[in-house]
Amino acid sequence: MSLSELDGAALAAKETAAEAQYRELCGRNLILDMTRGKPAPDQLDLSNGLLTAVTPDDHLGEDDEDYRNYGMGTGIPEAKRLFADFLDVAPDEIVIGGNSSLNLMYDFIAGAVLHGVPGSDRPWGQETPPKFICPVPGYDRHFLVCEKLGFEMVTVDMQDDGPDMDAVEALVADDPAVKAIWCVPKYSNPTGAVYADTVIDRLAAMTTAAPDFRIIWDNAYAEHHLGNGPAKLKNILEACRAAGHPDRPVLFGSTSKISYAGAGVAVLGGSKANISDIADKMAVANIGHDKLNQLRHTRFYGDLDGIRDHMNKHAALIGPKFAAVDEALNRHLAGKGIATWTKPEGGYFVSVDVLDGCAAEIVRLAGEAGVKLTPAGATFPKGEDPRDRNIRLAPTFPALDEVQLSMEVFCACVELVCVRKLRSAGT
Amino acid sequence: MSLSELDGAALAAKETAAEAQYRELCGRNLILDMTRGKPAPDQLDLSNGLLTAVTPDDHLGEDDEDYRNYGMGTGIPEAKRLFADFLDVAPDEIVIGGNSSLNLMYDFIAGAVLHGVPGSDRPWGQETPPKFICPVPGYDRHFLVCEKLGFEMVTVDMQDDGPDMDAVEALVADDPAVKAIWCVPKYSNPTGAVYADTVIDRLAAMTTAAPDFRIIWDNAYAEHHLGNGPAKLKNILEACRAAGHPDRPVLFGSTSKISYAGAGVAVLGGSKANISDIADKMAVANIGHDKLNQLRHTRFYGDLDGIRDHMNKHAALIGPKFAAVDEALNRHLAGKGIATWTKPEGGYFVSVDVLDGCAAEIVRLAGEAGVKLTPAGATFPKGEDPRDRNIRLAPTFPALDEVQLSMEVFCACVELVCVRKLRSAGT
Numbered sequence: 001m002s003l004s005e006l007d008g009a010a011l012a013a014k015e016t017a018a019e020a021q022y023r024e025l026c027g028r029n030l031i032l033d034m035t036r037g038k039p040a041p042d043q044l045d046l047s048n049g050l051l052t053a054v055t056p057d058d059h060l061g062e063d064d065e066d067y068r069n070y071g072m073g074t075g076i077p078e079a080k081r082l083f084a085d086f087l088d089v090a091p092d093e094i095v096i097g098g099n100s101s102l103n104l105m106y107d108f109i110a111g112a113v114l115h116g117v118p119g120s121d122r123p124w125g126q127e128t129p130p131k132f133i134c135p136v137p138g139y140d141r142h143f144l145v146c147e148k149l150g151f152e153m154v155t156v157d158m159q160d161d162g163p164d165m166d167a168v169e170a171l172v173a174d175d176p177a178v179k180a181i182w183c184v185p186k187y188s189n190p191t192g193a194v195y196a197d198t199v200i201d202r203l204a205a206m207t208t209a210a211p212d213f214r215i216i217w218d219n220a221y222a223e224h225h226l227g228n229g230p231a232k233l234k235n236i237l238e239a240c241r242a243a244g245h246p247d248r249p250v251l252f253g254s255t256s257k258i259s260y261a262g263a264g265v266a267v268l269g270g271s272k273a274n275i276s277d278i279a280d281k282m283a284v285a286n287i288g289h290d291k292l293n294q295l296r297h298t299r300f301y302g303d304l305d306g307i308r309d310h311m312n313k314h315a316a317l318i319g320p321k322f323a324a325v326d327e328a329l330n331r332h333l334a335g336k337g338i339a340t341w342t343k344p345e346g347g348y349f350v351s352v353d354v355l356d357g358c359a360a361e362i363v364r365l366a367g368e369a370g371v372k373l374t375p376a377g378a379t380f381p382k383g384e385d386p387r388d389r390n391i392r393l394a395p396t397f398p399a400l401d402e403v404q405l406s407m408e409v410f411c412a413c414v415e416l417v418c419v420r421k422l423r424s425a426g427t
Numbered sequence: 428m429s430l431s432e433l434d435g436a437a438l439a440a441k442e443t444a445a446e447a448q449y450r451e452l453c454g455r456n457l458i459l460d461m462t463r464g465k466p467a468p469d470q471l472d473l474s475n476g477l478l479t480a481v482t483p484d485d486h487l488g489e490d491d492e493d494y495r496n497y498g499m500g501t502g503i504p505e506a507k508r509l510f511a512d513f514l515d516v517a518p519d520e521i522v523i524g525g526n527s528s529l530n531l532m533y534d535f536i537a538g539a540v541l542h543g544v545p546g547s548d549r550p551w552g553q554e555t556p557p558k559f560i561c562p563v564p565g566y567d568r569h570f571l572v573c574e575k576l577g578f579e580m581v582t583v584d585m586q587d588d589g590p591d592m593d594a595v596e597a598l599v600a601d602d603p604a605v606k607a608i609w610c611v612p613k614y615s616n617p618t619g620a621v622y623a624d625t626v627i628d629r630l631a632a633m634t635t636a637a638p639d640f641r642i643i644w645d646n647a648y649a650e651h652h653l654g655n656g657p658a659k660l661k662n663i664l665e666a667c668r669a670a671g672h673p674d675r676p677v678l679f680g681s682t683s684k685i686s687y688a689g690a691g692v693a694v695l696g697g698s699k700a701n702i703s704d705i706a707d708k709m710a711v712a713n714i715g716h717d718k719l720n721q722l723r724h725t726r727f728y729g730d731l732d733g734i735r736d737h738m739n740k741h742a743a744l745i746g747p748k749f750a751a752v753d754e755a756l757n758r759h760l761a762g763k764g765i766a767t768w769t770k771p772e773g774g775y776f777v778s779v780d781v782l783d784g785c786a787a788e789i790v791r792l793a794g795e796a797g798v799k800l801t802p803a804g805a806t807f808p809k810g811e812d813p814r815d816r817n818i819r820l821a822p823t824f825p826a827l828d829e830v831q832l833s834m835e836v837f838c839a840c841v842e843l844v845c846v847r848k849l850r851s852a853g854t
Binding site for chain 2: 039044048051055059067069071072099100102103106114125141144149150256263284285291
């Protein structure tokens, strides 16, 4: 029964019970952390073969190239083949970066601000201001890049099959200052949504006032399923090419949540015109990225099937944590009309929407009970959720029993804060 | 006897002899390369212990921190201590980067263009245009960064003890658009000059119209001597602090020519205000750099004495190559009045000045004889040497016998082109 249907006395009794439960949980003196999408140590252990993949006796690449030295600024050919398969592009449609796809995205966007991109009439920074479409809820670090690089962030709603395309099409149609859109197309951060083919086709085909509009395709979770295998995703580069907009998408990915979060390999894919422009910019800014780490990765994973086998092992470790989150949410909150949540098939997050105006207080109370959550609002530009209702849960890093305990606290906080909200609304 | 003192007949005979010698060398069908400052394979082998320094059984940092995961965006504490000693700064005056100090420099300057630095009234990019002091001859990749980021490059002469400080002081005194100067203070690229204490003191003390003037202190060859131990260099950060300009210098270094050119560790040092600003910018652009590679380096080298022991081994390998360059230059060109050259005590280059108007032709002829040299003009902004006289030799990568052969070709080309020049001048 929805709590909003309870009468005043019943709600008061609910609040008393919720307060007692919350106090009991506070008494346990927990110290738990569900803030960041970090892999757990047992996930990192899966890739320790990386550490012995390149040895003093066996450090040369194919054709006996010495990857210890300078050169090959856009990556070693072995890595280009492996990660071209991973991004579903051709080996000449890719650049291999360092250990951070965020860094590749930042550099791409900063380069566009300073210099423009193929098709630009002038640098993006000369728009006053340039605008970036941000589906919400979304990823805080995407928004921070926009904020620091001077973009006005225009939000559109994230739906179950991708961004609200009616809104996106309306935004891009007339305003040439609207330069780009953030997309996490598979197991989106934080909702877990997978973009539908129809959404991808509309992104590819839409008419944009900006001749140099870009889709920032952050496919961070391309192979990161939770047990049922990776979802299918329509190829954005092919879709854009077919629609006559080959330079529109720029694809990003990394092994941060495949190998090591701190020592992986990041990659960028796109049309040959984009790759050439990016390689030119990179050649000015950098002597090239760590090729030995690229070699470690290509040797350890071998090919895309190797990555997929490896991701099944990750799924076996984190799948139960996501199941525990869903179980707790169902057990405590189902049918009460105070929260909805996603049940992702992959990625690193569960997104919870609570009653309007309750998210920040829930996060605060959970923190006081010893459970650190991602700050409320983090999934919106500038950290401001206009309805104060979205909370991102990140269950991968804590151990399973810690996830279970954290969820007891979280659900208790949701119930307590939402009951109080309903009572204050009723008075 | 200087060739310029020869009469016409004697010069004609010289030209005939030089042409014969050049043709003979061409007939050997050489394929040699002295273009880039790359370490040779035997130098890289010195650091192969890096490849086994972090293992599956021993991958945790001090305090059992897991460097495989996210976090510690400015570097691991072990690396901060080691490289603080290396840069001669405090451990809280350093940031550890990825594998490219050029990338740290580019990001620093691009950040200044977009946002400014501590002390800025406005972003550097709002000057029309911002100006950068470039001692010449200098490093082509420095100049390329300036060019792409929209700076006007103002040259000053590089002297035996550093840049012409009278010229530098005059440039910075009145024009607030003059924002920075490039300095390679020890074994400068390409002349090998070491900055004198008096030069460093003047850089530290000079009055600049720009409140946010920066010295880009690219100490790329801090420990890179050729046999007689590293030269002493006055501490720029301390000198600037003593002069009341603590934020003026930003120090850069890397292990690119200590460990691996393609997989080293780059570092940045400076005042706490600069470090804080740089760390903030880095936190937006990056998830942090490869901490396992930092750990490899700290374990393999241990401390600054370990780096110095290691650099003695480098000197033993490359010292003879530099000696061969000097021997050939002396044997072929001394006293002829057509070339002067540096005899560096460290670094990666020898700088040769030939008769005005001859450098490009010498490089062209050497190339036709199978010896690739750094393009003439590369040591000047936009690749334009106004006197067409400077040539950079990079003897580290080829084997010793290849260096010797290359120098035979080079000296023959110098003689041939300069004799022709003298003859045409005489007609």
